[in-house]
Amino acid sequence: MTSFIPYLTLPKFVFEQPAVSILLPIALGTGVGYSTRPDRTKKTYHALKQPPLNPPPQVFGPVWTVLYTGMGYAAYRAWNAGMSSLDLNKVSLAKQGATLYTIQLGLNLIWMPLFFGLGRPIEATVDSIALTGVTGYLAYVWGQVDPVAGWMLAPYLAWLSFATYLSAGCGYLNNWNFKGMHQEDKNA
Structure with missing residues (x-):
C-alpha cells in the first residue's frame, strides 16, 4: 500500500484548480510527444x-x-472531495491518491521515450504493465473518496490495457528488437 509521499507528489495547487489539473497532463503529454520527434x-x-x-x-x-482531460478532472474531483471531507480517512485517501497519480503520470510520460526514442520495447512494456497496475489501484483509492473520480479513470484503464497489448505485441512481433528502425536517420 502506497501512502502520501510529499516529495513524490505534485504540489497541491495542481489538484486544487480544475484548469491546472486538466491542462498539466495534456501539456506534459504533448511536450513528450513532440520531444520524441513525431516524424x-x-x-x-x-x-x-x-x-x-x-x-x-x-x-x-x-x-x-x-x-488526459479525464484523468486531470478526476484528480481535481478526488482531491477536492477528499480535502473538503470531515472524514479523515477520505482526506488520507485523497493524499495517497495524489502520490499514486503523480507516479502514474511519470510512468505514462516515460513510455513514449522508452518505446520510440530509445527503441526499448521490453522496458516500455514493463512500464505499461506497471502504469496499468498503479492506475487501477489509483481508481480504487480515489473511488473511495469520490466514486465519480474513480469511474472517470475507467476509460484510461481500458486504453492502458489496449496499449499494453500493442506494446507487447509490437515487441514480440519484432523479436523485442527495434534496432535499425531509425537507419534512415543515421544515413541522413
Whole structure:
C-alpha cells in the first residue's frame, strides 16, 4: 500500500484548480510527444510489425487528449472531495491518491521515450504493465473518496490495457528488437 509521499507528489495547487489539473497532463503529454520527434515516431510505427487491431497513428493524439482531460478532472474531483471531507480517512485517501497519480503520470510520460526514442520495447512494456497496475489501484483509492473520480479513470484503464497489448505485441512481433528502425536517420 502506497501512502502520501510529499516529495513524490505534485504540489497541491495542481489538484486544487480544475484548469491546472486538466491542462498539466495534456501539456506534459504533448511536450513528450513532440520531444520524441513525431516524424521519426511515425516512421518507426509504420516500420514495426503490428499486432491485430492496431489503430492508425493519427488516432493516438486525440485519444490521449481525451484521456488526459479525464484523468486531470478526476484528480481535481478526488482531491477536492477528499480535502473538503470531515472524514479523515477520505482526506488520507485523497493524499495517497495524489502520490499514486503523480507516479502514474511519470510512468505514462516515460513510455513514449522508452518505446520510440530509445527503441526499448521490453522496458516500455514493463512500464505499461506497471502504469496499468498503479492506475487501477489509483481508481480504487480515489473511488473511495469520490466514486465519480474513480469511474472517470475507467476509460484510461481500458486504453492502458489496449496499449499494453500493442506494446507487447509490437515487441514480440519484432523479436523485442527495434534496432535499425531509425537507419534512415543515421544515413541522413
